Amino acid sequence: MLTNKTALITGSNRGIGFSILENFAKQGCNIYAHSRRDSDEFKIRTKEIALKYGVKIDHISFDLRNSNDMREAIMSIIKSKTPVDILVNSAGIIHGGLFQMTPVSDIRDVFDINFFGMLEITQLLSRYMVRNKKGSIVNIASVAGIDLSAGNSAYGVSKAAVIAFSKTLSDELSKYGIRVNAIAPSLTNTDMAHTSEAKKERELMSMSTNGPFERMAGPNEIADLVSFLASDNSSFINGQVIRIDGGNKF
């Protein structure tokens, strides 16, 4: 589905982002693999994947809160003259807690990465994608951004912003042949899901009897949906938020 395409995946060194990286590589996609920091371990893992699937994986490292480093990294991609067909905004942090017990500074920190960092890299890279008059942007949101239950004034609201942004951006970029969609996974079996921040969702998951799939999502299941939306197989899907939650209700 993604043979000979090039994707930039943020937060690709772990969790859902890493599953997406593996999935894309398996399908013949060349990748700019973003992580916040350089890591020898990550480079070794991606070298193995690149060799296994015969694709090119280049690393770019910057903190999504650092505009200058981000700009430099995107400029290096542009100077390579390699068209970028796909952007997956997967980097994010989790945060849980009741609003009255959440410092506003914590909410700003969550938004800085989950929303503003995502927004800024999208603004820079989409200008490059516009030159090719085609492309696909997939933003990883969350069911927390739709259901917005208690404890979501930081994380859930930041993901609600991602969803709203995806819809408005799809309307703007469609004129240039670029599709923008978001996906809303439920709790996914990654390291992030086993943090104390995600504890409440895990407890709710264990109590759920409403859906036939009483478990966390597998990161590979999320990656499969992302690769579909990134590919030309979803060429008429634009401006959508696709929930992937096994039918579970919390």
Add this chain to the structure above:
Amino acid sequence: MTNFEKYKKSFSDSFEVEESVVETLKYESIPAWDSVGHMVLVAALEATFDIMLEMDDIIDFSGFERGKEILEGYDVVF
């Protein structure tokens, strides 16, 4: 091709107009130069001159002449 010729060609290609008219163009002076056309022009200029324009400059890029002044700030010599 000189930088000035490349600059004119970027306008001509982006708005699908003759090069003979580009020097008079300003934002929204022709239907093709709306906000959508503006981003097409920005993309063309960035590709042609290997630069990345700052957001303030994209917003300030109000016409052919003003654009030249802006690009000179990115070491484009006309």
